[in-house]
Amino acid sequence: MLSTIAAISTAVSSAGIGIIRISGPDAMNVIDRIYRSKGGKKRIKEMQSHTIHYGYIYDEETLIDEVLVMIMKAPKTFTGEDTVEIDCHGGIYTCKKVLETVLKHGARTASPGEFTKRAFLNGRLDLSQAEAVMDVIQAKNDYALKSSMEQLKGSVKKSIVEIRRKILYHIAYIESALDDPEHICLDGYPDELMEVVKQVQTDIDKLISSADDGKIIQEGIKTVILGKPNAGKSSLLNVLVGSEKAIVTDIAGTTRDILEEYINLNGLTLKLIDTAGIRDTEDAVEKIGVDRAIHIAREADLILYVADSSRALDEDDYNILEILKGKKAIILYNKTDLEPVLPRIELARISDHPVIPVSAKEETGLKDLEESIRNMFFEGELSFNDEVYITNMRHKEALMEARESLNQVINSIDRMMPEDFFSIDLMNAYESLGRIIGESVGEDLVNEIFSKFCTGK
């Protein structure tokens, strides 16, 4: 028989309440061993499912805490098993004490992700939904939360199931035709299959290409701030971050370290990286910073180039403009509170990138920057109504494998190979896609995925 597991499911900190969750066939017995209602007569086991009961937790004759007990009987629970949640007082010591009592009376400690793993194994969630549970917990912004909630509701699963259904139909058709050639004729069939495979590849491509947006939604836009020393990079970073983390100084070339910050821009996350001022320098330490800056700029999703409007363009600026070529970049025409020396039009003339006037000092122009970034990455708005976003690398890899197998099918059709060649590769595509929703995955992979969860989930 499966064991009954328990864990503290809320954050372990001093808070108003803490929740201990128990799940498994023995959950109702465990709670009955330690719960006493006010009158002392109630037995949880006999109560209706999905009800809440006030009372006390006792370890034998020792009173532990005053609690609310929520009971949910299988199968309509998160895990699909009998589940009990104990709302206790939220102190670290109290929660641990209640958990200890639960463990002493018949449950064992849940491993990380074990509740969600059971939900998956009991068919309450497919694997993509189970992974979305973790994404919901880790969401850093509104968009990440929305996309993981859609996945939790089954958006990825739905698309994958639909694609697999089409593939399976053709696997079955070929198999039946090969078994019964007298009644099912495959003349002209390869042309028909070619159409279907191309259609399916289009569906898969759409999902794969959503993964770029998906990654940005989930992890943030990797943003590098470039500009020569004293242009105002650190000041800008501070304004964006809203704290004084970066060292702001008047001495040219002192921001040598690379700083990383996450900021939220109305639901979008920027993963900001500040770099040493780019300039031609002999200073060894600074040189490392500059090289790193160029390297990082190459890998960035977005470059913010801070130009100093109170100084004329020089060689350094031209070098930076060179780095920007072919990249997503925005030119920030900074220090607009000062008398301009560099005309804004000049920047617009020599570069294709948008030029946005800002003042890090007076904190102006930031709304325009926000809008410009949003337009650049999502053409204004992200739609979560009809679009499915792939945000998980594992899913993307499986989709790419499926795509490759379908390429093989196309090859075999082109080369007029026998039909059983088609079905082998169709089957491979079917299985690759199955891994996304958790079909045909081995125990090792399941364990690995759930071990990344926190305990209590």
Ligand code: GDP
């Ligand atoms: P960095 O070397 O590019 O990181 O530049 P800093 O952020 O250290 O700024 C260099 C100097 O320019 C500091 O004295 C800042 O106070 C000043 N500064 C930055 N932004 C502005 C601005 O928008 N207006 C004015 N007047 N000064 C600014």
